[in-house]
Amino acid sequence: MRVTIHDIAKLLGVSPSTVSRALSGKGRISPATREKIRQVAEELGYRPNALARGLATRRTGEVGVVIHERHLPLDERSFYGVILEAIEAELAQHGYHVLFSTLGDQLFPRCVEERRVDGLIILGTDVSEDLVRSLAKIVPVVLVDYALPGIPSVVGDNVGGAKLATAHLLEHGHREVAFVAETLADPSFRARFEGYQLALKELGLRVRKEFVVEGGRRSDSDRVAMEKLLGGKRIPTAIFAANDFMAVGAIKALSKVGLRVPEDGGGG
Numbered sequence: 001m002r003v004t005i006h007d008i009a010k011l012l013g014v015s016p017s018t019v020s021r022a023l024s025g026k027g028r029i030s031p032a033t034r035e036k037i038r039q040v041a042e043e044l045g046y047r048p049n050a051l052a053r054g055l056a057t058r059r060t061g062e063v064g065v066v067i068h069e070r071h072l073p074l075d076e077r078s079f080y081g082v083i084l085e086a087i088e089a090e091l092a093q094h095g096y097h098v099l100f101s102t103l104g105d106q107l108f109p110r111c112v113e114e115r116r117v118d119g120l121i122i123l124g125t126d127v128s129e130d131l132v133r134s135l136a137k138i139v140p141v142v143l144v145d146y147a148l149p150g151i152p153s154v155v156g157d158n159v160g161g162a163k164l165a166t167a168h169l170l171e172h173g174h175r176e177v178a179f180v181a182e183t184l185a186d187p188s189f190r191a192r193f194e195g196y197q198l199a200l201k202e203l204g205l206r207v208r209k210e211f212v213v214e215g216g217r218r219s220d221s222d223r224v225a226m227e228k229l230l231g232g233k234r235i236p237t238a239i240f241a242a243n244d245f246m247a248v249g250a251i252k253a254l255s256k257v258g259l260r261v262p263e264d265g266g267g268g
Helices: 005-012 016-024 031-044 050-057 079-093 107-113 129-136 158-171 187-202 221-230 244-256
Strands: 062-067 097-102 119-123 141-144 177-181 212-214 238-241
Touching: 005 016, 005 031, 016 031, 062 079, 062 107, 079 097, 079 119, 097 107, 107 129, 129 141, 158 177, 158 187, 158 238, 177 187, 177 221, 177 244, 212 221, 221 244, 238 244
Parallel strands: 062 097, 062 119, 119 141, 177 212, 177 238
Antiparallel strands: none
């Protein structure tokens, strides 16, 4: 059975409000009494109710982090895995815990509507603008790798990064560089495609339509995109993969047809 402040109060012969003040560190109470109450609370395994505390302080101590299922599993080497690890570390320093959820989980919108989180961090561009704006009316929302006017966001230099990566391939002599992404309807991929185009343009190279392939928003997007690319009349000498997921898929697909990376070409 869960221990409450009433149990502690009854055991020590004090009022529940005295126990509450002692555990919260607020209000006038003698140091000896405060220490005694904290000691008993620890011995009994008392844990404060986050929701009840939130009603009083308007804080739950939880920050929601949401991501689409297709980005799972996350590990310390994946793009969003690295970001999630940093988010957890930073929030912990400020006394917050992460409540992780996937986009398809009904827990995600319900937690916001019921004010069970103090804020929401959305990873990626999979949440619709309408939903983002409706959630932002309830709790503070921050977008990562996604930008919408009027909503705080953290976005990398997608154009500059893609241009740099493509230029690296061009500097190594490649002139037939493919661009592989999930979908150009995604703002991040569109920005990376812009960087890819800029790098080609600086060398006077045109963008070849057959070398720009999309796999779509699906779990096997990498496979679909590479089948399109390898099924064409000409195979490029290098591939710019718009994210880690597509890069891994490209390497696997090339391996299946007997091509090695980077020995038989280049990847970025």
